[in-house]
Amino acid sequence: MSRLQQELEAGRFVVTGEVGPPKGIDTHELDHELEHLKGKVVAINVTDIQSAVMRLGSLIVSEYMVRKGFEPVFQLTCRDRNRLALQTELISAAWVGIENVLCLTGDHQVLGDHRGAKGVFDLDSVSLLQTVNLLNSGKDLAGNALAGAPKLFPGAVVAPGLEPMEPQILKFEKKVAAGAKFFQTQALYDPRQLEAFMKKVEQFKVPVMAGIVLLKNVGMAKFMNANVAGVFVPENIMKEIAGCPKKKLKQKSAEIGGRLVKEMKGMCQGIHLMPLGWTDIVPDVLGHAGLA
Amino acid sequence: MLVTEEKPIKEILGALEADKKLFVVGCAGCPEGWETGGPQKVAELADKLRAGGKEVVGTTMIDFLCNKALVGLRLGRCIEALKAADAVLVVSCGIGVQATAAMVDKPCHPALNTISSAGFQGLWPSSERCQQCGECVLSLTGGICPITTCAKSLLNGSCGGSHEGTCEVEKNRPCGWFLIYERLKALGKLDNYKKLQPVRNFGKMDVPLKHRSTIRWALEAKEF
Numbered sequence: 276m277s278r279l280q281q282e283l284e285a286g287r288f289v290v291t292g293e294v295g296p297p298k299g300i301d302t303h304e305l306d307h308e309l310e311h312l313k314g315k316v317v318a319i320n321v322t323d324i325q326s327a328v329m330r331l332g333s334l335i336v337s338e339y340m341v342r343k344g345f346e347p348v349f350q351l352t353c354r355d356r357n358r359l360a361l362q363t364e365l366i367s368a369a370w371v372g373i374e375n376v377l378c379l380t381g382d383h384q385v386l387g388d389h390r391g392a393k394g395v396f397d398l399d400s401v402s403l404l405q406t407v408n409l410l411n412s413g414k415d416l417a418g419n420a421l422a423g424a425p426k427l428f429p430g431a432v433v434a435p436g437l438e439p440m441e442p443q444i445l446k447f448e449k450k451v452a453a454g455a456k457f458f459q460t461q462a463l464y465d466p467r468q469l470e471a472f473m474k475k476v477e478q479f480k481v482p483v484m485a486g487i488v489l490l491k492n493v494g495m496a497k498f499m500n501a502n503v504a505g506v507f508v509p510e511n512i513m514k515e516i517a518g519c520p521k522k523k524l525k526q527k528s529a530e531i532g533g534r535l536v537k538e539m540k541g542m543c544q545g546i547h548l549m550p551l552g553w554t555d556i557v558p559d560v561l562g563h564a565g566l567a
Numbered sequence: 568m569l570v571t572e573e574k575p576i577k578e579i580l581g582a583l584e585a586d587k588k589l590f591v592v593g594c595a596g597c598p599e600g601w602e603t604g605g606p607q608k609v610a611e612l613a614d615k616l617r618a619g620g621k622e623v624v625g626t627t628m629i630d631f632l633c634n635k636a637l638v639g640l641r642l643g644r645c646i647e648a649l650k651a652a653d654a655v656l657v658v659s660c661g662i663g664v665q666a667t668a669a670m671v672d673k674p675c676h677p678a679l680n681t682i683s684s685a686g687f688q689g690l691w692p693s694s695e696r697c698q699q700c701g702e703c704v705l706s707l708t709g710g711i712c713p714i715t716t717c718a719k720s721l722l723n724g725s726c727g728g729s730h731e732g733t734c735e736v737e738k739n740r741p742c743g744w745f746l747i748y749e750r751l752k753a754l755g756k757l758d759n760y761k762k763l764q765p766v767r768n769f770g771k772m773d774v775p776l777k778h779r780s781t782i783r784w785a786l787e788a789k790e791f
Contacts, residue, residue, distance in 0.1 A: 354719075358766065380726045383718055383736050394719060401723035402766050416766065434727045442748045445760045446724040452763060461727060504730035 277374035278346055279318040280428040283457050283482045289545035290566065291348060291459070291484060292557060293320040296331035304552070305336070309345060311554035315561060318375055320459070320547070323350040327387025334364055338371045348430065349373045352381030357397040358406070358416050365410055369425030377430045377459065378403040401446075401453045404429050408454035429454055433483075434461035435472035436505035444475045451479045459547040462488035462499070464508045466538040473542050484545035489532045489553050489560065492524060493517045529556040533563020540564065568787045569597040569660040570774055571604070571679040574703070576612075579656065580619045582676050582706035586653035588622045590645070591678075592667055594659035595630035600783065603679050604658040612658060612678060624651045632663025639670050649673065661697030661705060661712060668710020674754050675710040677703040683774045701771025707759045709750030716743025722764035 282289045292312045297305060312319055319340065323333035337347035349368050351361065368376060380400040384392040398406060406416055413424035431450040437443050447458070458481060463469050469485050476483065488506075490496050493516045496508040512531060519527040536546050546564075550557055561567045583589070591609055598604025606628055613623045625648030629641045642649060649655070654674040657664040660681040668675035682701045696715035704722065705712060714720045718736040725744035728735025732745045751757050778784055 380719065380721065382728065385736050386728075396719040396721065397769075398766060399719070399721045399723050400726070401763065405763070432727065437727070437729065438731050439748075442725050442729075442744065442760065445748075445757070449723060449761055449763060452761070504728045504735055 276426070277318065277428050279348065279375050280456070282317055283544065286544070288540065288566075289482075289484065290316045290561065291318045291320060291545065291547045292316040292554065293322065293547070293549045294336075294554070295322045295325055295551070296333065296336045298328065298330040300331065302331070302339075308550075308552065308554040309340065309343065312557060313345070315557050316548070318346040318348050320348040320350055320377060320549075323352045323379070323381070324355060324387075325350075325382075327354065327382045327384045327389065327392075329387075329389060334368055334373075337368065337373045341372045346375070347373055348375040348377050350377045350379060351403065352379045353396050353398045353400065353403055354381030354384060354394055355392075357395050361398060361403060362406060362410060362415055365407060365427060366421070366425055369410075369427055374426065375428045375430065376407060377432065378407060378455070379432055400431060401449050404431060404450055404453035404455050428456055430457040430459060431455035432461065433458050433472075433476075434505040435463060435468055436461060436507055438505075440472070440475070447476055448479060451481050455481060457482045457484065459484045460486040462486050462503075462506045462549065463539070464506075464512055464535065466535070466542065468507075469539050469542050482544040484547045485539045485543050486547045486549060487532055487535055487539075488549040488551060489528050489556065490516055491528060491551065491553065525553065525556050526559070528553065529559035530563055532556070532560040536560060536564035536566065540566070568600050568684075568783075569662075569681055569697075569699070570683040570778060570784075571598055571601055571660055571681050572701070573603050573608075574678055574680055576615045576619065579676065579678055580616075580621075583621065583654060583656070586674065587620075588624045588651060588653045589616055589656055590624055590649050590652035590654075590673075591616075591626040591656045591658065592632070592642070592663075593626065593628045594632035594657075594663045595628045596632070596659075598659055598679060609658055612656070616656070624648050632657070632659040632666055635666050635669070638663075638666050642667070642670055661699070661703055664703070664705045665697070665710055665712060668705070668750075672753065674706075674756060676706040679703065680771070682772065682778075699772060700767065702767060704764065707762060707764075708747045709754055709756065709759070711743065711747045711750055713743055713747060716741070716746060718743075722767065724760060 294308050321333045321337045337349040340347040384394045407427050407429040499506045593604050593609035656676050657667045658678045664677045680701050680703045681699045683699050698714050729742035734740040734742045
């Protein structure tokens with residue numbers, strides 16, 4: 276059983292981190308990012324061709340992390356693979372010791388750097404969750420028996436900032452019914468948003484980890500507000516970063532991140548930090564939050 | 568001609584759930600030619616519905632259900648019967664079901680699965696589309712097709728890119744699942760949103776040999 280599963284099932288508060296595989300085969304940066312997270316988080320998500328931008332694979336990077344002694348949360352999207360490939364990736368992951376899998380539909384290919392690509396979407400996040408549970412039970416989607424069943428711990432995502440919220444809650448419930456054992460949210464910057472959302476989903480008794488993307492500069496915040504569905508950086512935080520000298524931005528980012536974690540930690544069962552490369556400030560974020 | 572197959576009566580009755588009073592609309596175009604519809608099939612279907620414990624409050628034939636203006640005009644003549652109905656059963660391709668659902672504020676259910684458009688495609692209304700998936704889900708989605716309206720053809724609800732009714736792909740493109748959500752809410756059928764959809768069988772899009780070896784297939788699809 277993965278440590279993430281043990282911690283969540285024991286009802287303990289959990290912090291996870293995230294790394295994005297590089298576009299190419301130079302993994303020096305990745306190694307640095309991982310080093311900063313060592314001992315600071317329970318598990319580390321590995322994004323899967325995130326934003327539909329071609330890059331090193333999440334399965335192979337997750338496997339690399341297992342060998343290096345890290346616990347990965349293997350992210351798997353439905354955009355680029357049909358049901359044969361998805362199931363193969365899942366059992367391959369289990370075979371090399373990967374236990375946590377985060378099931379996503381995936382961004383549409385036109386949002387990425389290969390806009391003319393064919394989107395697959397043979398399965399979606401819900402049927403992928405069902406597939407994980409089916410494989411765990413020793414069967415594949417065609418009903419055939421497996422020679423050795425995996426023991427994967429499936430999780431899902433939710434975006435509490437999307438409007439209207441009701442379809443999000445309906446889909447959340449559907450993911451729970453499909454076997455999601457934990458949730459990580461899209462980036463949140465307003466604790467009230469999380470509070471309102473948690474009131475709606477508490478009834479399902481599945482651990483929710485609030486997502487926070489560490490802000491690097493005001494341009495990034497503006498970009499997310501304009502382009503990332505359901506993500507909203509409020510005016511007061513925008514002003515804080517805008518008024519900060521460039522040299523102190525990392526310090527400021529850690530301060531804001533830490534404050535948000537502190538405000539949100541009582542509302543949910545964990546925090547999912549997305550540092551987008553700034554893993555070196557994760558210890559400070561946790562320090563400010565009183566979690567170090 | 569659009570190639571269609573009759574859905575099993577058990578599936579139709581299952582989709583109708585508690586709705587007791589039904590109005591049946593048949594298309595006098597492709598389904599009649601393909602012998603999955605037409606007046607005789609509609610009468611047979613009405614009998615099957617009655618045998619299944621349903622009440623049929625009226626039936627009508629429209630030629631053709633892919634002509635939205637005509638659908639509006641003809642259904643307008645049946646307004647009293649439609650008002651008395653809990654739901655509408657549509658014996659046509661997926662386009663006809665969507666055209667009817669856009670006109671009537673009652674749940675509209677497909678009686679057929681659309682497999683292929685061999686040759687003649689019918690008239691093409693503004694927004695309704697059918698990809699001939701062979702496993703029509705319009706019963707569950709308020710008569711709006713998720714396969715054609717959703718940029719990812721998702722079957723289990725909107726993705727994380729749907730915000731304020733628009734799709735992540737294009738700012739002015741409506742999210743298909745948002746449209747479905749709004750329609751289901753208006754119909755009081757939001758529970759449908761929560762139903763887990765089985766994965767698609769893409770093999771259903773291929774016209775089976777039993778259909779391809781018929782004279783009518785030869786007439787429609789072969790060049791002479």
